[in-house]
Amino acid sequence: MQASRIQLIPIGIDAWRVVDPGRGPIGHVRVGRDAQGEHFSVKRFHPSDRRFHALGQFGNRDDAIDALLLST
Numbered sequence: 001m002q003a004s005r006i007q008l009i010p011i012g013i014d015a016w017r018v019v020d021p022g023r024g025p026i027g028h029v030r031v032g033r034d035a036q037g038e039h040f041s042v043k044r045f046h047p048s049d050r051r052f053h054a055l056g057q058f059g060n061r062d063d064a065i066d067a068l069l070l071s072t
Contacts, residue, residue, distance in 0.1 A: 006021075016028065020060070026069070027062050029042055032057075039057045040063070041065055042054070042055040044068055055061060055067055
């Protein structure tokens, strides 16, 4: 995980806002649980339309954050 570049700000139980201090908010990560265990849903913020776009679900938080940071 490229954690040195970002801040994770809790926004509720099992949810974080992902912020790049130089660019501002870049997305959200939320944990969900079901019969298969935990999964982490990622949404990327697009400033051009001021909306969040789903990127997918991941097996752990580090992979979810890496996917968010590597998305465009």
